[in-house]
Amino acid sequence: MLDIETFTQKLQSYSGLVLVFFIALHLAGVILAGINPDAFEIYASNLHSNIFLPYFEIVLATTFIIHIFLTFKKVLRNRSSGNNAILKTRRNDYLGVLASKVQPFTGVILASFLIIHLLQLRFPSPADNLELTSLKNKLESVHILVLYSLASISLFFHMVQGIESGHRSLGILSPSNSLNIRYISRFISIFFGLSYLIMTFYLRFK
Numbered sequence: 001m002l003d004i005e006t007f008t009q010k011l012q013s014y015s016g017l018v019l020v021f022f023i024a025l026h027l028a029g030v031i032l033a034g035i036n037p038d039a040f041e042i043y044a045s046n047l048h049s050n051i052f053l054p055y056f057e058i059v060l061a062t063t064f065i066i067h068i069f070l071t072f073k074k075v076l077r078n079r080s081s082g083n084n085a086i087l088k089t090r091r092n093d094y095l096g097v098l099a100s101k102v103q104p105f106t107g108v109i110l111a112s113f114l115i116i117h118l119l120q121l122r123f124p125s126p127a128d129n130l131e132l133t134s135l136k137n138k139l140e141s142v143h144i145l146v147l148y149s150l151a152s153i154s155l156f157f158h159m160v161q162g163i164e165s166g167h168r169s170l171g172i173l174s175p176s177n178s179l180n181i182r183y184i185s186r187f188i189s190i191f192f193g194l195s196y197l198i199m200t201f202y203l204r205f206k
Helices: 004-035 037-048 053-081 084-089 094-101 103-121 131-139 142-169 178-205
Strands: none
Touching: 004 037, 004 053, 004 131, 004 142, 004 178, 037 131, 053 103, 094 103, 094 142, 103 131, 103 142, 131 142, 131 178, 142 178
16 A cells, blocks of 8 residues: 555655647647648637637646646755755766756746746637737737747756656656666757757748
């Protein structure tokens, strides 16, 4: 039987996995917007008119809130204990140590971005065939462009920390596979962070 701490660690990891899946789907839509704007507008219109979308958004919002709460709780617990055990295992992993230290800041940036992004493009939603135009208009603002860029960079650091931490919480991380998991997590983190950053500027100046 799982104790409360083990259960919350696993719940945090699984909630993070769900969010990564959503981030991947969202990135596919963003890339489609850059490749084929007309197809993207059709996709966006169909998505927003789907009767299941509100239920999906409720599940996603609940997952996001759970993840934020558990991550915040874990950060406080690690800071109160000095986080010595994790930092010792990462004494030669400078990127991992940095990602761990800035995790609270990257989390705040990502949460702020998500709220602003939703207020811009979901509440309310743009009219049909104006989703991409609305996004480009928002990116005309230097402040919004900077926010989107910071969110992409923050996503990279947050995933560097989160993927390896999630494997540890699920009991998958071991001395025999730790380096492989670390390399794979860095690749995934770079891919997502850099892809969003590139697409932000591509859509802004296209």
